[in-house]
Amino acid sequence: MSLQLLSEHGCFAGVQRFYKHDSRETRGPMKFAAFLPPRARHAKVPVLYYLSGLTCTEETFAIKAHAQKLAAELGLMLVAPDTSPREPRLPGDADSWAFGQAAGFYVDATRAPWSSNYRMYSYVTRELPELIQSELPALAGMASIFGHSMGGHGALVCALRNPAQYRSVSAFAPIAAPSQCPWGVKAFTNYLGNDRSTWAEYDASELVARKPFPGKILIDQGSADQFLTEQLLPDRFSTAAQKSGQAFELRMQPGYDHGYYFIQSFVADHLRHHAAHLTH
Amino acid sequence: MSLQLLSEHGCFAGVQRFYKHDSRETRGPMKFAAFLPPRARHAKVPVLYYLSGLTCTEETFAIKAHAQKLAAELGLMLVAPDTSPREPRLPGDADSWAFGQAAGFYVDATRAPWSSNYRMYSYVTRELPELIQSELPALAGMASIFGHSMGGHGALVCALRNPAQYRSVSAFAPIAAPSQCPWGVKAFTNYLGNDRSTWAEYDASELVARKPFPGKILIDQGSADQFLTEQLLPDRFSTAAQKSGQAFELRMQPGYDHGYYFIQSFVADHLRHHAAHLTH
Numbered sequence: 001m002s003l004q005l006l007s008e009h010g011c012f013a014g015v016q017r018f019y020k021h022d023s024r025e026t027r028g029p030m031k032f033a034a035f036l037p038p039r040a041r042h043a044k045v046p047v048l049y050y051l052s053g054l055t056c057t058e059e060t061f062a063i064k065a066h067a068q069k070l071a072a073e074l075g076l077m078l079v080a081p082d083t084s085p086r087e088p089r090l091p092g093d094a095d096s097w098a099f100g101q102a103a104g105f106y107v108d109a110t111r112a113p114w115s116s117n118y119r120m121y122s123y124v125t126r127e128l129p130e131l132i133q134s135e136l137p138a139l140a141g142m143a144s145i146f147g148h149s150m151g152g153h154g155a156l157v158c159a160l161r162n163p164a165q166y167r168s169v170s171a172f173a174p175i176a177a178p179s180q181c182p183w184g185v186k187a188f189t190n191y192l193g194n195d196r197s198t199w200a201e202y203d204a205s206e207l208v209a210r211k212p213f214p215g216k217i218l219i220d221q222g223s224a225d226q227f228l229t230e231q232l233l234p235d236r237f238s239t240a241a242q243k244s245g246q247a248f249e250l251r252m253q254p255g256y257d258h259g260y261y262f263i264q265s266f267v268a269d270h271l272r273h274h275a276a277h278l279t280h
Numbered sequence: 281m282s283l284q285l286l287s288e289h290g291c292f293a294g295v296q297r298f299y300k301h302d303s304r305e306t307r308g309p310m311k312f313a314a315f316l317p318p319r320a321r322h323a324k325v326p327v328l329y330y331l332s333g334l335t336c337t338e339e340t341f342a343i344k345a346h347a348q349k350l351a352a353e354l355g356l357m358l359v360a361p362d363t364s365p366r367e368p369r370l371p372g373d374a375d376s377w378a379f380g381q382a383a384g385f386y387v388d389a390t391r392a393p394w395s396s397n398y399r400m401y402s403y404v405t406r407e408l409p410e411l412i413q414s415e416l417p418a419l420a421g422m423a424s425i426f427g428h429s430m431g432g433h434g435a436l437v438c439a440l441r442n443p444a445q446y447r448s449v450s451a452f453a454p455i456a457a458p459s460q461c462p463w464g465v466k467a468f469t470n471y472l473g474n475d476r477s478t479w480a481e482y483d484a485s486e487l488v489a490r491k492p493f494p495g496k497i498l499i500d501q502g503s504a505d506q507f508l509t510e511q512l513l514p515d516r517f518s519t520a521a522q523k524s525g526q527a528f529e530l531r532m533q534p535g536y537d538h539g540y541y542f543i544q545s546f547v548a549d550h551l552r553h554h555a556a557h558l559t560h
Contacts, residue, residue, distance in 0.1 A: 010504065264291065
């Protein structure tokens with residue numbers, strides 16, 4: 001698992017890097033972004049993973065979320081992977097912007113042809129953290145995770161299934177009950193098949209109803225988000241969280257939509273939420 | 281001159297908007313971005329214009345420069361126009377990324393066919409400010425300007441030629457002596473013709489040697505910028521500024537390249553530089 005440095009850019013006295021490597025999980029090349037704060041020059045630092053949404057790449061968060069300034073101050077490494085395998089190409093992988101390329105949904109697919117490469121769950125929770133731990137100045141055992149939309153779904157699922165691995169979790173406008181919305185149903189049907197019992201392991205609302213994450217979950221959601229009532233369904237997650245007694249804050253943000261102007265407006269609160277668990 | 285609102289996005293309790301309008305100068309549609317700080321809901325606010333570099337659009341600054349948070353706090357409107365006319369198309373306007381489309385160089389072209397539409401100098405210094413003044417909550421007489429690369433050149437030229445119009449000026453990695461670098465020579469030859477005496481009005485180093493801008497000019501320049509020694513030539517500008525006694529600060533920033541990771545790292549200093557002239 002050797003890393004190829006694609007580019008690096010000075011940024012707030014730290015460095016924004018883009019890497020490529022051969023992935024054992026997706027059986028092809030994968031890219032990710034890593035922001036290293038100034039502190040990482042001489043010390044190991046905690047890692048905050050960010051999972052992006054539909055249509056995004058490993059560059060989206062680094063360009064649009066405006067997180068580097070505060071991450072530099074807080075001493076956090078920011079790691080953002082791509083949103084799906086890109087090679088080898090599979091038949092139909094670009095037919096829809098909500099499935100296939102840039103829409104891996106952070107699951108391990110079990111249906112052909114996707115099962116051979118679309119293993120983003122194992123990539124994000126196992127392979128990528130191992131790589132970061134071995135190749136970058138990452139403090140062992142100090143990681144948290146957040147994400148947006150499809151990546152908010154991914155972050156919640158990763159954390160709820162691996163509470164010992166992530167110190168904290170948060171999300172912007174997550175697809176909070178994917179088994180109950182068109183994007184999720186399409187993705188899960190194709191990646192996992194028609195047996196809905198297999199979907200529960202990738203549905204944050206199902207998972208949180210079963211067992212709470214040990215720590216408060218922070219979710220920001222724009223009230224003017226065009227996907228709110230059909231695709232995102234934070235109310236379902238909220239109801240499920242209450243069942244298990246999950247500590248939970250859902251902040252409805254009036255006037256904000258689904259995009260990165262929303263995310264940049266509240267990303268500082270998320271970084272501080274995670275830093276409180278990672279740096280104390 | 282009526283404005284068409286293309287989109288708006290909640291952003292740091294203000295709003296990031298994108299507009300389109302029919303331009304009298306470029307004789308076609310033009311787009312620009314405007315960030316309105318929260319204060320603009322109930323009061324007129326100063327306007328800080330930003331001119332982008334080669335290959336950029338009206339979206340680049342809004343997405344990549346990370347300026348909205350502090351602009352919201354300082355109460356500044358941020359206005360960023362596109363970098364050239366886009367319609368009507370002209371023969372050869374997309375043959376080079378450094379000329380034509382997205383490369384208007386903020387000049388009023390005098391050579392055919394460019395002279396009919398490529399009038400970005402008049403667009404930026406006259407038409408756009410009139411539009412902002414009449415259609416948005418802009419405080420009269422309170423405007424400043426900055427920019428990056430080709431847009432840094434543009435900002436310096438606009439301010440040096442119109443010192444009564446701009447309270448302050450700054451630039452990131454400007455093309456500081458365009459008559460002496462390949463990008464500038466190519467653009468000026470095609471837009472203005474072979475008579476170099478006509479180029480001086482669009483060359484910041486020529487202008488500043490003649491007459492200083494009434495106030496300190498701030499320039500940030502990355503030391504790792506790949507265009508530094510061939511295209512940007514801040515040393516020429518520095519020498520010229522000394523001739524006229526221009527108050528001037530050139531900050532060489534070690535480890536930073538030509539991109540927006542550099543800009544975002546220092547944009548706060550530029551906003552504060554301008555706010556000191558616009559809000560006191």
